[in-house]
Structure formats: structure tokens, C-alpha cells
Amino acid sequence: MSSAESVRTELRLRCPELAAAIFDDLAPDLIGTPRPRTSSRDINDPIWKLFTLSPAQASIVDLPLMQRLRRVRQLGLAHLVYPGAQHSRLEHSIGTMRAAGVMFARLSRGTRLNQREKEDVEELISVAALLHDCGHTAFSHLGERVLGDVYGPEFRAAQAVLQAHLQDPISLSSSATATGRLRPKPVPAAEIISVLFVLSPSMEALIGQLGLRLSADRACLSIADMIMGRPSDICDKGAEYHHYIKAIISGDIDCDKIDYVARDAYYAGLPISADVDRLLSQLATAKLTRDNCPSDLKVQFGAPSPDMYYLLGIRPAGASALEMFVMTRSYLFERIYTHHKVRAAERAMERLLRQFLQYQKGVRRRSLAWCLRFLVERGGDDAVLDRLSRWDEGDADADENFRRRADRILDRDLPQRALALSLRTLADFQRDVGRLASATFNTWSLAFEDIAQNTLDIEDGIDGLLDPRGDGGIYLDWVASNPVKENPDIWVHDPSSPGTLLRVNRYFDVEQLSNAYRDVKLTGWIFCDRERKADVAAAAAYVLHERYDLLPGPEAFRRAKVPENDHAAALRVLRTRIDDRAKSLVDNLLGTSGPRAIKPPPGAWLSALAALDEAERLPAAGKLSDKVAACGFPRNFYDDFQFALVVLEFLVRHQVTFNRHAIFAHSIPYGNEKRFQGHLRDFLSGDKDFSLICTVEEHTSASGGSVDLVVRSKDRNRRPVIVELKSEKSGHEKQYESHAGQPLQYAEAGYGRVTILYCQYASEASVRPADTLDVRKNDADSPQLAICLGQRAFASVPSAGGATTVPPGAV
Amino acid sequence: MIDFRRLERESYGVPAGGSSERVRLTPELLGQLISCVLQLEGDAAGAITSSVFQDIFLSPAAAVPESIADVLHVEDRLGGATVEEVTRMAVASQASGVAGRMNPDNVSMIPKTDRLQAHSLLSHYAVRFPSEVNWLREMVRQRSGVLAGL
Numbered sequence: 012m013s014s015a016e017s018v019r020t021e022l023r024l025r026c027p028e029l030a031a032a033i034f035d036d037l038a039p040d041l042i043g044t045p046r047p048r049t050s051s052r053d054i055n056d057p058i059w060k061l062f063t064l065s066p067a068q069a070s071i072v073d074l075p076l077m078q079r080l081r082r083v084r085q086l087g088l089a090h091l092v093y094p095g096a097q098h099s100r101l102e103h104s105i106g107t108m109r110a111a112g113v114m115f116a117r118l119s120r121g122t123r124l125n126q127r128e129k130e131d132v133e134e135l136i137s138v139a140a141l142l143h144d145c146g147h148t149a150f151s152h153l154g155e156r157v158l159g160d161v162y163g164p165e166f167r168a169a170q171a172v173l174q175a176h177l178q179d180p181i182s183l184s185s186s187a188t189a190t191g192r193l194r195p196k197p198v199p200a201a202e203i204i205s206v207l208f209v210l211s212p213s214m215e216a217l218i219g220q221l222g223l224r225l226s227a228d229r230a231c232l233s234i235a236d237m238i239m240g241r242p243s244d245i246c247d248k249g250a251e252y253h254h255y256i257k258a259i260i261s262g263d264i265d266c267d268k269i270d271y272v273a274r275d276a277y278y279a280g281l282p283i284s285a286d287v288d289r290l291l292s293q294l295a296t297a298k299l300t301r302d303n304c305p306s307d308l309k310v311q312f313g314a315p316s317p318d319m320y321y322l323l324g325i326r327p328a329g330a331s332a333l334e335m336f337v338m339t340r341s342y343l344f345e346r347i348y349t350h351h352k353v354r355a356a357e358r359a360m361e362r363l364l365r366q367f368l369q370y371q372k373g374v375r376r377r378s379l380a381w382c383l384r385f386l387v388e389r390g391g392d393d394a395v396l397d398r399l400s401r402w403d404e405g406d407a408d409a410d411e412n413f414r415r416r417a418d419r420i421l422d423r424d425l426p427q428r429a430l431a432l433s434l435r436t437l438a439d440f441q442r443d444v445g446r447l448a449s450a451t452f453n454t455w456s457l458a459f460e461d462i463a464q465n466t467l468d469i470e471d472g473i474d475g476l477l478d479p480r481g482d483g484g485i486y487l488d489w490v491a492s493n494p495v496k497e498n499p500d501i502w503v504h505d506p507s508s509p510g511t512l513l514r515v516n517r518y519f520d521v522e523q524l525s526n527a528y529r530d531v532k533l534t535g536w537i538f539c540d541r542e543r544k545a546d547v548a549a550a551a552a553y554v555l556h557e558r559y560d561l562l563p564g565p566e567a568f569r570r571a572k573v574p575e576n577d578h579a580a581a582l583r584v585l586r587t588r589i590d591d592r593a594k595s596l597v598d599n600l601l602g603t604s605g606p607r608a609i610k611p612p613p614g615a616w617l618s619a620l621a622a623l624d625e626a627e628r629l630p631a632a633g634k635l636s637d638k639v640a641a642c643g644f645p646r647n648f649y650d651d652f653q654f655a656l657v658v659l660e661f662l663v664r665h666q667v668t669f670n671r672h673a674i675f676a677h678s679i680p681y682g683n684e685k686r687f688q689g690h691l692r693d694f695l696s697g698d699k700d701f702s703l704i705c706t707v708e709e710h711t712s713a714s715g716g717s718v719d720l721v722v723r724s725k726d727r728n729r730r731p732v733i734v735e736l737k738s739e740k741s742g743h744e745k746q747y748e749s750h751a752g753q754p755l756q757y758a759e760a761g762y763g764r765v766t767i768l769y770c771q772y773a774s775e776a777s778v779r780p781a782d783t784l785d786v787r788k789n790d791a792d793s794p795q796l797a798i799c800l801g802q803r804a805f806a807s808v809p810s811a812g813g814a815t816t817v818p819p820g821a822v
Numbered sequence: 823m824i825d826f827r828r829l830e831r832e833s834y835g836v837p838a839g840g841s842s843e844r845v846r847l848t849p850e851l852l853g854q855l856i857s858c859v860l861q862l863e864g865d866a867a868g869a870i871t872s873s874v875f876q877d878i879f880l881s882p883a884a885a886v887p888e889s890i891a892d893v894l895h896v897e898d899r900l901g902g903a904t905v906e907e908v909t910r911m912a913v914a915s916q917a918s919g920v921a922g923r924m925n926p927d928n929v930s931m932i933p934k935t936d937r938l939q940a941h942s943l944l945s946h947y948a949v950r951f952p953s954e955v956n957w958l959r960e961m962v963r964q965r966s967g968v969l970a971g972l
Contacts, residue, residue, distance in 0.1 A: 161833050192886055193879065196895040196906040254900070309902035322900070365833035366826045373832060374824065408824045434919055447919055452939055457946060459918035460851045467831055490917055500900050533917045618945030628949075657942055703862060704937045726936035 013176040015210050015231045021176070022207070026168040032380035033204065037387060038211035041076035045217040048073065056102065058273050058287070059109040067134070067221040068108065071141050074217075075389065076208060077101060080147065082391025086275060087151045088356040089347050091423050093279040096347070099391075100144050100151065103270055108140040111259055111266035113291050118255045121296040122321050124248070131224050132245055132256065138223075138230075139237035140266055146204025148386035149395040150364070153357055157364045158386060159200030161372060162379050170198045173206055177236050198239065204383075206235045237261075250318045255296055258323035263499035264290075264336065272340050279347055285336040293329020296321040297502040303510045322512075324502040330518035333501065355426040355538045358486040363416040367399065370409055396421055426486050426538035429547040430563060431570035432462075432555070433490070433534045438564035438607070439646060451560075451649050457614060458559035462535070463489050472554040473537070476585070477546055485547060486538040536571070548573045549581035549600075556596050560610045562646075563600075595640065609648050610640040619659040620781070622667045627781035635786055635798075642788045642796060644764075651730060651763035652796070658722045658732045659798055661701050662769055665694050666780050666802045673771055673804035675740050683738035684718040687771055691736065692720055721762075730763035735797075738771035743783045743801030746770040751787035751797040768799045773806040847889055847951055850918075853911025855947060855958055857920040858940035861933045863962045872908045878961045879905050887957050 022030040052069040055061050064072060071077060080100035090096045115136055119129050148154035159166050174195050208214055209231055218234075219227035236242045240261030246253045259266055269287060276284045299320040301312040312318055325333055347353065371377040371385075388394055399417035402410050419425070434440055439451040447455055462469060466487040474485045503518065505511040539547035548568055555561040568578050579601060586597040598604040616632035623631065644652075669690070677683045688709060695707045704726070710719035710733065720734040733754055737746050747768060754766035772783075783801035788794060845851065856875055879886055879894060880903055886894075895906040915921045920943070922932040935943070948955040 157833065160835060163835055192891050193894050193896040193905070194891075196897045308900050310900060362830060365830045369829040369833040370824070370826075373829065406824075412824070412826055434917070452919060452935065453942055456854065456918045456920055456935075456939075456943055459914070460848070460854065461845055463850060464845055464848070467827070467834075471827065614946070617949050618942055621945060621949045653942060654938060657938055657945075660945055700941070704941050724936075724938050726938050729936075729938065 013232065015215055015228050018172065018176045018210055018232075018235075019212070021172050022169060022210075025172050026165045028379040029162070029165040029169055029203075029383075030207070032378070032383045033207040034211045034213075036380050037384060038076075038208055038213040041079070041387070042074055042208070042211065042213035042217055045220045046070075046073075047217070047220045047222075054105060056106060056109070057277055058106055058270065059113075062109055064105075065137075067223065068137055068141060070217070070221055071138060072101075072105065076145050077104065077141070079387065079389045079391060080104060080144065082389070082393065083147055083149055083151060084392055085151065085271065086279075086347065087153055087353075087392075088360060088420075089279070089350070089353050091356050091425065092350055092352045093347065096275070096279045098274055098278040100147050103274060104141050104144050106270035106274055107143060107266050108137045110269040110287075110291075111136045111140040114259045114266055114269070114294060115256070117291060117294045118259070118296050118321075118323065119253075121298075122253065123251065124253070128248075132253075134223055135225070135230065135233050135242075135245060136237065136256070136259065138218075138221075139234045139242075139260065142209055142234060143205060143238050143267065144201070145208050146206070146387075147201045148204075148383075149388070149392045150360060150386075152199075152201070153361055154364065154386050155199055155201035155204075157361060157368060158382065161365070161368045161382070165379060166200050166203055169203050169207065173198065173203065173235070173239060177206075177232070177239050177241060202238060204387075206238050209235045209238065247317070252317040252320045254320050255323040258500065262323060263501060264323075264333065268340070269336075272336060272343065275343055275347060276339055279343075281342070281346055283339055283342055285339040286332045287336075290325075290329060290332040290336055293326045293332060295324050295326050295504075297324030297504060297512055298322075299502075299512065303512055305512055305514075322502050323500070324504065324512075325515060327503055327518070330503065330515060333515060334518070351428055351534075351536055352425060354488045354536060355428070355486065356420065358488050358538060359416070359426055360420055362486070363399065363413065363420070366416075367413055374409075375404075426484070427541045427544055428536055428571035429539045429544045429573060430537040430551045431534050431567050432537065432561075432563065436534070436564060436567035436570060438562040440564065440566075448646070448649075451646060453615070453653055454560045454611075454649075458555070458561055461559070461614070462487075462555075469554060469558070472558070473547060473550045476550040476553065476589075477543065484540050484543075485551075487535065488538065489535045490533050534570070544571070544573050545577035545581040546584075548578040549585050552578070552582070552600050553585060553593075553596060556600055556610065557593070558612055560612055560615070562607060592637070592640075595643075605643070606645045608640075608643040609646055609652060611636055611649075611652065616656065619656040620663055620784075621660060622664045623781050627779055631781040631784050635784060638786045639796065642786070642794075644794065644796060648764060648796070651732075651765040654724060654729050654763060655732050655765035655767060655796075655798060657704070658734065659767060659800070661695055661698060662691075662734065662767060662800060663780070664698075665691055666769075666783075666800055669694075669802060670780055671803050671805065673738075673802065675738065675771075675773065675804055675806060681718055683771065684736050687738045688718045688720060688736050691734075691769070695720075695722070730761060732763050733757050733766045735766060735768045736770075737768065738804070740773045740806050742774055743770050743772040743778070743799070744785075746772060746801070747785060747787060747797075747799045751799060752789050754795060754797055755789055764793065765796045765798065768797050770799070770801045771804040772801045774803055778803060845947075845950060847893055847954060849893055849907035849910045850914030851947070852890065852893070852907075852958075853913075853915040854918050854920050855944065855955060856911065856962075857915040857933065858935060858943050859955075859958045859962045861920075861935050861940040862937050862944065863959060864966045872912050874965075875908050875911055876905055877965060878958070881961070881965070883964065884961060887954055889951070890954055890957070 019034060047070045048066045051066055052064045053061060054064055083100040084090060085098050085100055085103045086096045112133060115133050148158060215227045215231050218230050223230050225233065233242065233245060236244065237260045242257055242260055246256045272285050273287045299310065299322050304310060310320060368382050371382055386395065396417050399413050400421055402413040404410060434447060434455060437447065437455065439448045441448055466489055470485045470487050499515060501515040502512045503515050505513050537547060537551045548571065552563045555563065565575060568575055582597050582601055586594050596610060599607050599610060613632035613636040616635050617628065620628045620631055675683050677686065692707055692709065695701050704724060706723050706725065708721050710721045718736050720736065721731050722734060723731045735750060735753055737750055739746055751768050785799045787797045787799060789797060856878060878884065897904045897906050920935055922934050944955055
């Protein structure tokens with residue numbers, strides 16, 4: 012079993028900077044010489060009303076480490092939107108301790124723990140709850156996120172050490188061992204810092220003087236265990252396992268959530284609040300034995316595993332209080348945590364902190380200890396902002412940058428919305444069916460992950476379009492994911508069948524609750540300075556159109572409160588500054604050049620060209636993309652275009668695989684083409700992937716002597732793609748000129764408007780497969796697109812003495 | 823002149839002078855890929871659930887490729903081991919338009935692609951992640967085979 016000292020030793024070895032910063036620098040300063048209190052103290056709290064801190068609890072609250080949390084706001088910058096949301100991490104920590112105490116008292120009633128055991132556990136739980144946020148830096152989660160990124164290797168090393176030493180001694184699930192290849196869930200930086208403070212020599216000395224029943228060493232480890240959410244040594248009582256203790260510390264309705272949901276709603280002044288008193292009064296342990304274990308639980312019984320588990324349960328009468336709690340939490344996400352103005356403020360603050368900390372680390376060569384001290388300084392959020400607003404280290408460039416950014420946050424001069432980006436704000440979204448027009452589906456799906464991962468590039472693209480010296484005043488805040496867990500481990504005794512356990516979600520539809528907030532949660536925003544909202548909206552729309560062929564619709568601007576006339580005017584100004592190709596994109600956004608057209612970006616071609624070498628693929632995709640964009644086909648072309656790209660993917664495979672495998676051996680009319688047709692048909696039919704989605708057949712009704720294949724999708728409502736085949740002893744370009752117009756004959760026959768012309772050609776020059784790719788627009792009443800590709804064949808059978816040999820099966 | 827944008831990039835772990843241009847494998851991307859694989863390899867209606875996501879990664883037979891294991895984490899719950907990122911995967915596959923309906927821990931999502939679109943998306947990402955896409959397809963095929971045999 013580990014000791015606190017052995018954990019410290021390994022931490023010093025694996026993450027020396029972080030360990031030294033906390034153990035040797037911050038902890039001695041913020042914990043200092045122990046001065047335990049001998050008297051209790053009453054606390055009056057708006058959520059928990061009047062209650063008493065024990066001397067041990069009061070001693071911890073008195074620490075500078077905890078007192079500084081008075082000045083770290085629980086909700087970061089949300090107070091810029093909700094002026095009342097000024098409550099601190101200290102209030103929350105004390106409230107969490109109180110919630111843990113109430114929950115434990117309520118739940119332990121139904122167990123066989125004796126009074127002494129209850130007091131031991133409660134003592135530890137309360138100290139752990141008090142200290143769980145002691146490592147929070149200024150600006151709470153925002154600060155920890157930046158610190159964790161800038162010093163990623165140190166935090167990852169610390170996490171690995173803690174997870175190795177603070178493991179669950181028993182595994183509750185039989186399948187857990189099978190998952191050894193996946194790592195345990197990541198620990199946020201603030202939690203790691205909290206645990207390191209708990210394990211510091213200074214904290215061990217203090218704990219040793221608080222009069223706890225456990226030794227200081229064991230108490231520190233147990234508290235660290237609990238903060239990490241794995242308090243198994245105090246849960247494990249031999250034949251009985253008190254799982255509810257783990258649930259109180261880290262679970263679906265743990266003491267942390269119980270406090271912050273009630274507290275955040277209260278201080279933000281929202282007219283909704285979870286009925287915490289009712290919820291807690293209805294908590295009751297549920298006894299899980301081999302006899303009543305639901306089939307979906309993977310819990311082991313019998314030595315060495317326990318015979319019975321006490322689970323966090325709730326009486327049926329408490330289900331509505333729990334429902335209200337979940338609803339309040341969802342509501343808080345919409346109204347506070349993901350409020351657009353809060354997100355804008357956080358993005359501005361995050362950029363300032365990232366630039367500041369990276370500057371200190373990379374340019375000033377300052378240590379992790381320096382950065383950590385800067386963020387955990389006693390003055391909290393406001394002191395950090397104040398210091399930044401007065402920053403003066405003799406580097407005028409940096410000083411001015413930090414001061415300007417900090418001043419703007421202090422003055423609440425926050426970035427404004429310029430564009431709302433979601434599935435529902437695109438021009439191609441069909442409100443009546445609640446989805447994108449099928450034709451443009453792939454544009455959004457492919458853009459979604461690319462935008463998420465390349466926000467900095469997109470910000471730079473927008474900024475650079477407006478001002479080549481861009482100062483970084485553009486913020487792209489992408490879709491926030493939904494953290495509400497919908498299948499909580501909370502149990503209800505079935506009143507109609509005593510002893511039977513049901514999951515609480517039998518009592519209310521959590522899915523429906525979350526649906527109510529769907530739109531807000533899934534909106535990404537572009538933010539910018541107030542003065543250039545319309546300009547940024549226009550530039551952002553342009554960049555998204557150019558990169559992904561996304562067309563932000565009126566809803567994207569309306570939600571951002573950018574008048575349509577303003578952004579249209581800004582687009583027209585933008586048009587005057589860009590080249591002709593770019594002008595066509597702006598025209599498309601404005602809709603001034605007729606129906607809006609497809610502008611598939613190079614990325615749209617990548618799957619179709621997958622068989623090509625990477626060096627050939629990207630230039631070919633760029634060339635084809637530009638050519639199709641110039642054709643001006645309407646948006647509903649995408650359906651036919653995307654199907655044709657899927658077919659092209661298999662044809663390019665064939666092209667690359669059999670390039671220079673054919674010889675123009677037949678002298679009878681269309682003999683070569685018939686052979687080509689048969690070979691290609693067999694190739695496609697034999698491909699498992701192709702057969703999964705398509706069928707291929709010879710086009711028996713083709714006229715004019717052409718030899719074609721018809722590819723049909725196995726899905727509904729897709730028009731077949733015609734593959735026009737040619738095999739002539741001429742160059743591929745000449746064949747394109749002669750035959751690309753041939754598919755016009757199918758225009759009225761229910762076939763897709765995008766066809767493929769696939770030629771076997773002869774050439775003395777060495778032509779790479781990618782260089783044969785081209786597109787031709789067939790102008791007619793109903794315009795068509797022909798995608799062309801060529802496969803090089805031998806003009807004649809090479810002589811036996813020639814350098815070239817005929818590949819097997821070529822004829 | 824200090825390049826503050828470069829400092830900001832470096833703070834995310836993007837190397838100096840490097841580009842973040844290429845898409846990385848993330849739980850969100852995995853969510854989209856699985857939804858597409860389910861649509862392509864079988865009848866996805868009623869089959870796209872979070873528990874299917876779990877099965878794919880936690881099945882005893884699954885030799886999860888390292889690149890996938892690197893972005894996933896496991897949590898021990900009463901119902902067994904749980905992939906921590908499952909909710910993120912589900913939400914991403916919905917937000918990207920691949921599937922519909924929110925938070926489907928215990929209900930199925932609605933596939934929003936047809937098989938051609940699913941194939942198209944998978945082919946696109948297979949250019950960058952060929953072995954990962956193949957592995958997912960193989961796992962779904964195996965799973966379908968097991969279910970068909972029941």
C-alpha cells in the first residue's frame with residue numbers, strides 16, 4: 012500500500028516541476044504552520060441556512076489556501092451577464108461539505124455502520140468535500156484548462172502517478188479487467204492540483220493536528236482518494252460495500268452537483284431552483300444482493316467480493332424532485348454555462364491567458380511554479396485581471412497586448428455575436444423535415460469535425476480577409492458538447508414488488524428534458540468587436556463557404572443580431588477587394604448571380620480520389636474543385652454530384668489498378684469498348700464495398716453505338732449515374748472533346764445530371780492517372796456535368812524485344 | 823514583434839510553425855464514423871445506441887487500435903465498464919447530422935444518412951484513418967453476425 016511519502020517521491024520523479032511548485036513553494040505558503048482551531052463555528056448560508064463547522068472543518072476553512080477561494084468566482088465570468096453570480100469557490104466548497112454531510116447522514120441510516128464508523132467516514136468525507144476545489148486557479152475551469160494545456164506533459168505525468176497509486180482496491184465490474192487497454196478517465200488539472208495540495212507535507216502536518224482518528228498519512232491518502240472519486244477503502248467493509256459513499260463524492264447527483272446546481276440558480280437569480288431539501292429527504296440506500304441484482308448490472312457477489320452493496324437510492328416519492336434537479340441543471344447549461352455572452356467573455360479571457368502563460372513560459376522562460384503562483388494568487392480573479400491590466404515588464408509589445416485585453420474584460424467590452432453556426436442556421440436546412448436538404452448533407456457533416464479542430468485557422472482566415480495585420484479580435488466558439496448523463500446510477504425500490512430495484516429513469520424521460528435545449532447547445536458562434544460585426548459576419552460567411560461550401564442562411568445572421576442589409580453591404584465591400592474566383596463565391600452568398608450554386612471544396616473530392624498517391628490527389632482535387640465551382644450548377648445538383656463521386660471512387664481504383672494493362676487489340680467496331688465494359692463491370696460487381704451500396708448493369712438501350720454502364724444506388728430516390736466508356740487510339744483530351752457531350756442524350760431519361768466519361772487512350776507521353784482527370788460542362792436547357800478520366804492502354808502489342816512487357820491478362 | 827497568435831497556437835500544443843490543418847481522431851469523429859458504419863453495414867434503424875458504442879470498444883474480442891485507445895477512457899460503473907466519451911460521441915453524431923435525437927443512452931438514434939452518404943463519409947475519413955475505419959467496420963460486422971445468430 013502506498014504512503015503519502017511514496018506518492019510524493021514518485022511525483023517528484025515524474026513531474027518534478029509541478030511537484031516542486033506545490034510541495035515546496037505554494038503549500039508551505041498557503042497552508043503554512045498548522046494552527047488548528049479548538050472551537051466550532053456557525054455558518055449561515057443562503058442554500059443550507061444555519062449549520063456548524065467542527066473545529067477540524069473550521070481549521071481547514073481558515074487556511075490561506077481556502078480563503079483565497081473567496082476571490083475565485085464559482086462561475087468564472089458569468090457575473091458579467093448575471094450580476095448576482097458573484098458567489099465564490101469557498102462558499103461552494105463549504106456548501107459541498109454540508110451537502111456531503113446531509114447525504115451521508117441520510118443514506119447511512121439504512122446501513123449497519125455503527126456510530127463510531129459513521130463518525131469516521133463523515134469526518135473524512137467532510138474534509139474531502141471541503142478540499143475538493145482547493146486547487147482551483149483564478150477563473151476556475153478556464154484557468155485550469157489553459158494551465159493544463161500549456162504544461163500538458165507535467166499534468167499528464169502527475170495523473171498517471173496518482174491513478175497508479177490511488178487505484179480502486181476492488182473492481183465492481185467483472186468486465187473492467189477486459190478494458191485494461193483503455194485508460195482511466197482523465198483528471199482535470201484543478202483536481203490534480205487539489206490532490207497534490209492534500210498530499211503535500213504541509214497538509215499532512217496540518218491533518219496530523221486536527222484530531223482525526225486515522226493517521227495523517229492514511230487520512231491524506233483517503234482524502235486524495237475521495238477527491239479522485241474512488242474512495243473504495245472506506246466503502247469496503249468486508250461483506251458489505253457502501254457504494255453510496257462513492258456516489259456522494261463522485262456520481263450523478265453527488266454533493267458537488269447538489270450544491271452548485273442550487274447555488275448557481277440562486278445567485279444568478281433564475282426563477283427556477285432544484286428542490287434540494289425534498290431531494291435529500293427522499294434519499295435512501297438500496298440494498299443490492301445476488302437475489303435482486305438487475306441483469307444489466309455487472310456486479311460480483313461472494314468472497315472475495317461483498318455479499319451486499321448499499322447503493323444510492325431514492326424513494327419513489329422523490330423521483331419528481333430528482334426530475335426537477337436534472338431539469339434545473341439542463342436549464343443552467345442553457346441560461347448560464349453556455350449563454351452566448353458568457354462564452355464570448357470566456358473566449359476573450361482564455362485567449363489572454365493562453366498568450367500570457369505561453370509568453371511567460373516560452374519567451375520569458377518562467378517556470379511552472381511562477382505561472383501557477385500567478386494563477387493561484389490570493390487576490391483571485393480580480394487580482395489577476397488587475398495585474399494584467401497594469402502589466403509592465405519593459406516589453407512594450409507584450410505589455411500593451413496584455414493590458415489592452417485585460418482592460419476590455421474589466422470594462423466588460425466583450426466580443427459580440429457576428430454569426431450563429433449550426434445545422435439549423437444554414438440556408439440549405441429544411442425546416443419542415445428538420446434536416447439538411449439531402450443534396451447538401453455531406454457539406455455539413457464533413458465541415459463539422461474540421462471546424463471543431465481548426466478554429467484557429469478559421470479565425471485567422473476571417474481576420475486576414477479583413478485586415479492582413481489582424482489582431483486576433485475574431486473568436487470562433489464551436490459547439491459545446493452536452494455533459495448531462497442520461498442513465499444515472501440512482502435506484503428506486505419498486506413499490507409494487509418489494510426488493511426489486513429499478514433505475515430512476517423509469518420515472519421520467521431524461522431524453523425529453525434534454526431535447527428542450529437542443530438548439531442552444533448545438534450552436535457555434537463567431538464573435539468579434541462590436542464595430543465590425545457586419546464585416547466579420549460577411550467574412551466568416553465567405554470563409555465557411557470557401558472552405559466547406561456552407562451557406563449561412565438568414566437565421567445565422569438574425570440570431571447574431573446582424574441586420575441582413577448590413578451583412579449584404581459588407582459582402583459587397585468585400586467583393587471589391589478580392590480576385591475574380593473569390594468574387595463568384597461572394598456572388599453566391601449574396602444570391603445575385605441567379606440560383607445559388609454548388610462550390611464543392613477540394614476536400615469533397617478526397618474520397619473519390621483515394622486510390623491516387625497523396626502527392627497527386629491534392630492538386631487534382633484542387634483543380635477539379637475550381638472547375639466545378641466555375642460551372643455554376645444549382646445546389647440541388649449535389650445529389651447527383653455526390654453519387655457520381657462515389658462511382659468515381661471505384662472507377663479511379665480501376666484506373667490505377669489497370670493502368671497500362673490493356674491493348675487496343677480488337678479491330679471490329681466497338682470491340683475494345685465491349686472488352687473495356689465487361690472488364691469494368693466485373694471489377695465493380697466483384698467489389699464488396701460497391702455491392703453494398705450500388706448495382707451496375709450494361710446500358711442496353713444506349714444508342715449511337717456507345718457502350719455504357721449504368722450504376723444504380725441501392726438507396727431510394729437517387730438517379731442512376733451513366734458511365735460512358737470509350738476505347739480509342741487517341742489521346743484522352745481529344746476523346747473528352749469528342750465525347751463529353753454524348754451523355755446529353757440521357758438528359759431527359761431520368762438519369763443523373765452528372766455523368767462520367769471513362770476513356771482508354773493511347774499516348775506516347777507518360778501521363779499520371781491524376782492528370783487525366785477533368786470535368787466538362789455540357790450546356791443545354793438542362794445543364795450537365797461530365798467527369799472525365801482516362802486509362803492509358805497500349806496502342807499495339809509491344810515487340811518481344813521492347814522495353815515494355817504486356818501485363819498478364821491485358822488482352 | 824511578438825507573434826501572439828503563434829503563442830496561442832503553441833499553448834494548445836501545436837508545435838511552433840506547425841499546422842493544425844489535418845483532422846485528428848477524436849471521440850466526436852469516432853461517433854460519426856460508428857454511426858456511418860452501422861448504417862452501411864446493417865440496418866441502423868434502432869441499432870445506433872450508446873450501448874452499441876460501448877460494445878464496440880469494450881467487447882472482450884475487441885483489440886482496440888492504439889490510435890483509438892488513445893482518445894478513449896474507461897470508467898467503472900455498476901453496469902460495468904463505461905467508455906467515458908460515449909455521450910460526446912452520440913452528441914457529435916447528432917450535431918453533425920449523421921444521426922438524430924438527443925442523449926440516446928437508452929434509446930436509439932435515428933439514422934439521418936442513407937448508405938451512399940455513409941459510404942461517402944467513411945471513404946473520406948478512410949483516406950486519413952484507413953486502419954481505424956476498417957477496424958470499426960470489422961467490429962460492426964462481427965457484432966451483426968453475433969446478433970444474427972441469436
